[in-house]
Amino acid sequence: MSAAPTPTSSSLEPLIEFRGISKTYGQGQAAFLALSGIHLGIRQGEFLAIMGPSGSGKSTAMNILGCLDAPSEGEFLFQGVHVERLGRNQRALLRRHYLGFVFQGFNLLARTSAQENVELPLLYRGESALKRHTAAREALARVGLSGWERHTPAELSGGQQQRVAIARAIVTQPLVLLADEPTGNLDSHRSHEIMELLVQLNREQGITVLMVTHEPDMASYASRIVHFVDGEIASDTEQEVRTCS
């Protein structure tokens, strides 16, 4: 197995940097410019909320940030590594080693216990069964789901499922946690619980959190809010971090 590209860490350099990133879908007449020449730098330990109306390019930006998609133009540096030059499998290795994902629809494997769901990323890392087991239990404990290891997603509430998803994302101790509308399918009480969990992970584990949301209430937990409009950054504001209740 080829090793993941090893980024060279430097505290002065931003962890993630977009340099004139554009993304075009389709060709010729039907071409659609989703992102046009974005510049964005994200430092380690930030809690960034990406906001904007649908079609503003925030999902496209998130896909590129998550190394799921390649930009059409521009440079994307992750710890100094030019991600735009990497192939599909190399980007997969970046995801495997440095990123964790939380989705709106939870995206857990059905008919699979919480424990096994959380173990999944470790399986691809080739960890031993014992290590997988203990790490998954720890991750589940960290999201407050001790004792729920044997339950399948169907037996868990929406909030609990999202916690399992967060446990799966952090079980590999990633540098960056990408959350795409993590509270989109949850009621407001559960939403705040999830947000507090994310803030806690950001603060205590130093995980950089990138979150797409359209709810200002959720965005208020972030340390920085970036607004996308028509494929461009309309505003980029840092704010006081909301204290957890």
Added chain:
Amino acid sequence: MFINAILLALREIRRNLMRSFLTILGIVIGVAAVITMVTLGNGATRMVGEQIASLGSNLLILRPGQRMGPAAFGAPNFRLADAEAIRAQVSALKAVAPMVSSGAPLVAGNNNWSSTVTGATNDYFVAGNWKIAAGRTFSEDEQHAGRAVCVIGATIQSKLFGHQNPVGAELRVKNFSCRIVGLLTSKGQGAMGMDQDDVVVMPLRTAQRRLTGNPQDVSVILLSMRDDAAPEQIMPQIRKLMRERRKIADNDDDNFNLMDTRQIAEILSGTIGTITTLLGAVAAVSLLVGGIGIMNIMLVSVTERTREIGIRLAIGALEHEVLLQFLIEAVALSAFGGIVGILFALVSCLGLSALMNMPFEFQPGINLISFAFSALIGVLFGYMPARRAARLDPIEALRHE
């Protein structure tokens, strides 16, 4: 890595037990059919070989008439002198046994039975590979004088005497009484399904006088070759002699036929072999159909699990890891189907060979080949769906409903 892929695949199969079972059913039936056909076919070949061998070692059968079969209408019988001539002129023969036969009712005590009575010399027992289980063969005097004595087969014994020792007992054949002097060792079923033990043998002269009524004619001559003899040399010699003695003109066909039992065995084995191959091939087609079934289910599975594949890719699964997972799933399914098929075949072979009175022999070769073939089918038919899964775009796959 590889072990992980196997683990993932097995987990997936376990998660969908019912569907997995239905998927492998085609392979199970295919493998079971192939193995059963080939095993039974080989058993039949072996059985025919054994039965022909039990007719007699290196046996030639000389009959009147052009073709083999029971009837020889039109063609004259052989004379006793023909047998003498063969004995005198053809070397490399171990035994020359002229014989006559006639159907006759048999009575002993309160039991009766209808069978074929054979008149023959002691050479008959040599040529026919018969062993004496009890008593003796005919004495010189009995053969010469045509005494009313006989040797009986195991079937006659069980039909007329039960468990009693028949040697020394009287057997009524048609209208005369005959003393049993010997009992033959059982040979079992013959090549065409007839009972070889349903036999009464008496001296040739006795049968000629009392049953067929003609003291010179013989209907069949059995010739047993020595082990070192070459039938391709002996047979033309005998044929030439018989044509001379029966005064057949050069451009006329033979009015007798000479068969080599080994040749019959080869022909029969060849035929059974062809049928076995044919049935095996038909069964192999069903194996292929089973493979298509697996491909079908794997394709459905890939579509159904698009989102799951998206999750795996997002988490950092590489293309070849997803490919391997689905490929191993297909191979594990088909290989498991192969194993179940082998067990099914074992059961059906045991049952069918018992039903058809055939010897059963476990043949590791065909079992291994069938298993390997079923696994190969998993690779062939699993590859396309697996590649489709591996090439999915993670973003599209995650959006899939």
